[in-house]
Structure formats: structure tokens, C-alpha cells
Amino acid sequence: MTRRELLALGAGVIAGCTGKPRQSINGSFVGASHDVGHLLRGGKIPTPVGERRIPVVIVGAGIAGLSAGWYLARNGFRDFEILELEDEAGGNSRFGENRVSAYPWGAHYIPLPTKESRFVRELFEELGVITGYLNGEPQYKDEYLCFDPQERLYIHGRWQEGLVPALGTSDRDREDFERFRDIVDGYKARRAFTIPMQFSSQDNDLLQLDSITIRDFLSSHDLNSPALHWYVNYACRDDYGCDYGDVSAWAGLHYFGSRNVDENAVLTWPEGNGWIVSRLREKLASHIRTGSMVFRVRDSEVDCYDVQEKTSTTIRADRIIFACPTFLAKYLMEKSEGVDAFEYAPWMVANLELDAFPQQRAGAPIAWDNVIYDSDSLGYVVATHQSLRVHQPQTVLTYYYPLTGASPRSERERLLDTDWQTWVELILTDLSRPHPEIRELVRNIDIMRWGHAMVRPRPGFTWGEDRRLFTRPFGRVHFAHSDLSGFSIFEEAQYRGVIAAQWVLADR
């Protein structure tokens, strides 16, 4: 052995002792064709050459569009096409998959459908989510109900079970929570709020709630507990993407008071509502055309740009279901008065692939939904939570971050101007509060930017004339989107899709 070999050996031994270097984090922005989408705003789109005829055209393959198609097909009507700009159907319910798990890119759960959500129940029966009825109550397949433990909250340096702050709260806080609950129960008893929201009570005092914010509502009821305010604000940011100071009291109370079945139980899948998208996509495969951007909608025809072929076609139709976000009417239709009333909240959603679960520290064990008190984010959902495995080594966390600043327009600019690295830093800084070791665990972070993630139910919008205007057909065009309900939830999107499909069917 020469001296050099010896030194090399020594160096090897020393290197072996110093531990592994920290791995770098991979990832990128994914999804949403901002470039193609922005063609709509003054971009150059080739003039249509050919012409086709399809009896019914559905614009947009989100939940509303897919549901319209589902309802048409279910009723034996097959002469329709669903045109989708993106490469994949699903809209806000799209999902991804990596070597660890499938995971959601947006909507990730559905509460047990209310009695009024007739069509959701019908869909669930068809998909085997509802396995039968016992004393009139639907029975759900166990694997699809969110497993216990469902929620936990990181507060004052500790995880607690459930999202209602319990740690470090005073009697005053608890009193306020109780009074708030009583108020909500009062509305429930009156059946003030329903899902679909269309069936909600039209009593004047209730509709008046749409004229103030939910924050002001709390204050006017002398509910001042900071914990309650955090909780209500969290709920608004979670469901509406808005600060509670921008949400109407009607919408805010609807969130708490509209569930007339087991309030806490939700249905979920590893890929979130993407599971339903997959099922609907299968059923409607022959009707869906992706990479098809509709850029003009007239009374009996639409112009459609083929993203792949880079050519445009005019499609003549008897009936058109406008199932993309309602604001697009501004760019697609000649007349769209009132559409400016539809305002949208931007969101950032990230999926983090982890080599191992975060360490179990003080307090409640990891749940499905993990929320951090006083964070700008909504925390994260564990994609592998519904796995039946006893031992799950790796996981995917879906991190939700609504941009809730006062002006959606400037927030949208922030969303698009912030680079990937900066977002990653923000996410990791936030998550390192409960999980100091998070940087060592993360292997990949993909980020989806939703410029117009969901409509904002700000005061005056929900029961204002502009929204209602768009729920009625415009000649041969019928709008269909959860926007028409004033807030973005699965049940509303499906309801609006089905209503438009019924309008098509009624005509025959």
C-alpha cells in the first residue's frame, strides 16, 4: 500500500463519518395553461376555417360541464361534446400522481350530501359511494369516508385534535363559540341555508345578511373572541378564498348552517375530488375533447381553437352550455353586462413529496387535514391518509394557500410574478413551524397557480341581480358553473350542470 492509497482510504473513512448531505428539492410550476388562456385577451387566434355541427356543445370540462354531460348521458341523450381548454378534464378537481400516491390539485373532499343535494346522491349511488339506504339514510362505503383522525390544529406550539381552538382559550372564548353555535342552530332550525343554495329561505331578514360582512356580523353580535374570529376567518379563506372581512354574512353563515346531516363527516380520496373526475371522465370519454379552446360564443355557434393543430373551427349548435368560469363571458360573448360582478380569488396549491412523515411531536397525531393557527396558509392535507396500509413510509402533502389580499387583481399579479423558489421558501418556512425537519424530508414540490380559483361571495353579490341574471338562459346559451351559486363547492357546480342539462332535455 502506498502512502497515497493510505491517504485516500483515510479520507474515505472521514467522509463516511460526516453524514449525508442535504438533498436538493426538485419541482416546478405545473398545470393551468396561462399562456393559451391569455390568448383570449387580445392574443392572435387564427380565424375559423371549417365548420361542424353538434346538437349540444358544453364549454368547459370542470365539474359543472362533466355533470351536465353525465346528466344528459344518463337520460339517453348522446349528441353532445364537451370542449376543454386544458389537456385534462376536471377543472378545479384535477389531480396528479407520483410514485408515492395520487394527490389533489384543488378540491379534495365533499361533505355528506344534504337531503336537497338530490343529484349528488344519485351520482354517488351510481359510483358506489352510497351503498344503500338504512331507514332512509344513505350508507357510504367506508373506504371513502375520511378516516379518523380527521383534523388537527397547530396552536401555541402544540397539535390539538379538531380545528376549534381549545388550547390556550379562555372561558370568554368558549362562551363566544357557544353563542355563535346557538345563532347558527337558530338558522338551521329555520332551514335558512341549503345546498344547493337555490333552495335557501328567501325571508327578508336572511337576505339582508348579504349586505354586511361576516366579520361585521360577529362584531354586531358582540362576538369578539380572537379564537372565534380566527376560526370563522379560516373557514372563509378555506371555502371562499377570501378574508372574512370580504365575505358576506350570508355566505359566511351558509358555510356553518347549511349541513343538515352529520356535520363533520366528509368523503375523500387520495386524489381528492379527482376520483369523481376520473369516473365521470371514463363514462364520458367519447364526448370530451381536450386542448380545445372556445374563444367565441354566439347564439347558435361557438368558435373553437385546437391547441394541438393550431387551427380554428366554427361549431354550429342548437344548445350551448357555458360551463367554464362565468367571467370568461367577457371575452367570449358579445354581450356580457353584469359579468364584472363576478370576482375571483387566486390560489396557490403545492404538492410536497416527502421521503418520510414528519416526526410525531407533542400533541395530536397527524390527521387528514392539518391546520396551522395564525398562518397565511390553510395548512396541508395528507394524500395517503385514506390508504389502508398500516405502514406508509412516504407521503404527499397538499398545501393550500389562498391569496386573500383586498384586491384580487394585485393578488393575481403576485401569484404569477412570484417565482417557484420564492414560493418554495414560503411554504417551507410556514411548515417548519410545526415541523422543524421539513426541509430534510421534502424531495419534490410542484406548484399549481390558480389565477381565478373561485368566485368571491362578497357582500351584495350572492343575492344581487347580476348573479341571478346569469342563472337564466341567454337565448340558446345556458350558463352552468358554481360561480352562479356565488361560491365554489362541488354540490353547487354539479347542480348548475344538471340544471343546464335539464334545460337541454326539456327542449326535446
Add this chain to the structure above:
Amino acid sequence: MVYALLISVFVIASCGLVYELIAGTLASYLLGDSVTYFSTIIGTYLFAMGIGSYLSRYIGKGLIVRFIRIELMVGLVGGSSAAILFLVFAYLESFRLILYAQVVIVGTLVGLEIPLLLRILKDKLQFKDLVSQVLTFDYLGALAVSLLFPLILAPRLGLVRTCFMFGILNVLVAVWTTSLFRDQIARVSSLRAQCIAVLILLTGGFAYGERLTTFAEESLYTDDVVFSRSTPYQRLIVTRWKDDIRLFLNSHLQFSSKDEYRYHEALVHPAMQGLTQPRRVLILGGGDGLALREVLKYPSVESVTLVDLDPEMTRLFSSNELLRNLNENSLRSPKLKTINADAFVWLGENSDVFDLAIVDFPDPTNYALGKLYTTTFYHLLARHLSPDGAAAIQSTSPLYARKSYWCIVKTVESSGLLTSPYHVYVPSFGEWGFVIASKRPYSIPQVSLPGLKFVSTEQLPGFFQFPADMSRVDTEVNHLNNQTLVRYYESEWHEVSQ
């Protein structure tokens, strides 16, 4: 130079004794029966030293280089002996063979040391002084170590690191000798390189030796830890105290060899004997092969499928001598198919049907394990049972965790299976509960397998009687979306431990 060599005598004498002490301590620690192992190891070691002394006559030229080489070999073989024994213990059948082989090799090499040193020194001292001084230092070294070893080295450094440390001392003697005689040696640099290479190896062993054994853990267990390993799935610990061997998974006791037959006979035989000629058996969990041992007592059994998550577990219990004696080599049965998979996932993906399923999972101590006690799981299990089939389910203690126990019973019932709850007394666990789940009504068998130590036709009816303090209580059903059982279990065992 003379004193330098005499100090070497002191050092090598202490090293020689340390290897012997470590071999003896380790053998009695891992295998028990300290008198037998200590005396046979001392005997073998002394005899091997005799062989070494005898062989020394064949060493003629290059006395010094030979001596240095021998020091390096003693350092390497002796210094790593404890680490190797620990590593080998878990998986090699021939632990004792390796043990004695090590003792013979080290003993022979050590036996060569003193005669060679005497010859190196023979021209430098008169014969009477030579013998007197060398042997004095030899015995002094032995005394020093025999005091240091039990009082300081073993408790502070642990066996593995002590062993490496003395290996390093052997090498330092070699280094020193090399430099003392550098003028008389032909290839000094090559010899030095060898010394340094061995030194690096042993130092590495010393630095990392701690990871091999976790003596820190011993303080948690009252008995000697003879095996410990963190697998991706759990922390596996085997302890031994005299002839009582215990297995702990994540520090929960799984069995004690003193009374495990009570548990495993009770788990298997009541259900087994209720069936006529069971042929296909499924065991979920139970990677220790102990339930399997009971199952294999029935000649009618044609095939057994054992599904255990952790390959380390089934490997350990099918290779380690101590544990194979316990499960009577069951994991090597030709009737057995071992599958290392997640039981829930495996049941979902597989469509085999069985006459008997033994469900021997750890208690529902967390939400992950709790899934294995839900309606969804039992529905799936029922699909794998033949129309006459049954399952025997370990169901925690009906005395300490009464609600938990009856919650499992109720959950099985609400999954459409008939239940026959029963319990037995296992001293190391206390009162323990099981449930037989079946598609047809179960009746207590009238005939029993001969040769059992615990279950018998006379005893059986008593198993199914529950005294008032553990009689049935009403509970919720355990679903995936409520995990009631984990919550019951937590609160009940929390009370017991207070």
C-alpha cells in the same frame, strides 16, 4: 528497549485476557448458562494458547516481523470479535461455531506472543531475569484487566467498543515494535502501512461500534437485551433472563417464553378444533412462528399462508437458534408460504379462501394499527373464509381494556360474522381475550388434541364464561372514520398504567 518490550508484555497480556473475558461474557449474555460457556471458553482459550506456544518453535527467521504481524492479526481478529458475534447472533445458525473458532484463533495467536517475545529478549537479559520479568508483567497485565473489565470497561464502554479498544492497543504495540526495531527490519514502510490500515479499521469500529448494540436500551428492560434492531416498520427487541426469552415490538411485550404456550394454544386450538379437517390456514401477523407451531400440530393442514409486514421479523425467527427452538422450526415448514406484506392490502389484492384465519396483530395502540380492527377489515376477512370457516382474533384484555375488547367483538358482529368471545389467563399478560368469528355457529369442541400444555376439553368451556368484572359492555362499532377502538384503548390502558 528492554523496558519497552516489557511494557508490551503488559499490554498484550491484558489484551489477551480481555478477548477471553468478552467471549465468555457475550456467550453467557446471548445464550445464557454462564457456567458452561465461561468454563468451556476459558478451557478452549488456554488450550489454543498451548497450540500457539507449540507452534512458536516453527518460527525461525524474521522473528520481529512475525511478532509484529501477529500483533496486527490479534488486534484485527480479537478487536472485532465482539462486533462480529453480535452481528452473527441474529442470523447465523452457527453462532457457537463462530464463537469457538474465534476463541481458538485468538488463543493461538496470543499463545505465540510470549514465546516470541522471550526469544526476542533472550540476548538482552539473563535467563532467570528474563523469565521472571516477562511473567511478572504478563500476570500484572492480567490483573489490571480483570479489575478494569467488570468495573469500568464493560459498563462504560460496552463490550463492542472495549473489544475494539484493546484491538487498537495490540496494533499500537505493533507500531511501537516496528519503530524500535526499524533498523533490523527490511521493509519498514510496508509494515507501517499495514499497521495504519488495521488501525483505521479498528478506530472506525470503535467509533461506530455503539450503533451495533444499544446498551442504552438495556436500562429500559429489566432483562438482558440479546437482540435489537430498528426495521423500517418497528423496533424489535429480544431479551433473555435465564431461560425466559421475551420479544418486544416498539417496547410492547409480545410474548414471554415462560408462558407463551398458553397464549398461542388459546389463540389457535379452540377455533381449530371447532372445524372439521381444516386444510388451508391463514395467519395474519404472528411472524414469530409461534401460532404457526400450534397450527402445524394438525396433520389435516395442507398449507399455511403467513402474512407479516416485517421481513426482518420472519427472518429472525426462522434463523436464530434460540428463537427457532421456541417455534420448533415452524417457519421452515414445507407447508408454509411466508409473505411479507401489509395484511390489509394483501387481503384486498388476494382472493384465496381459507378454512381458518389466525389474526394476531399488535394491540390497537395507534390509528394505523386501529385500521386492522375495523368493519372494513372484517368484511374483507370474511370474504377469505370458506363457508364453514372461522377466524380467531387476538383482542386485547377484557379485564384491563374491557370496552376495547367488547368493541372488537361488536365490530366483528356488525361485519356480519357470528362471534364466540373467550378469554384465558396468561401470567405475563394477565387476563387475555380472543374472539372466534365464524359464518356458521361455533360450538365448543368435545375432543382435544393430545399433548397440549394448556388447552384441554375440560378447560375449554370455562374459557367462554366471563365473570362480572369483564362481562359484556355496550360499545360503539369501530369504523375507519371513527376509530373508536383506539380511543377506548388509549383511555383504558392509560388508567391501568396510572
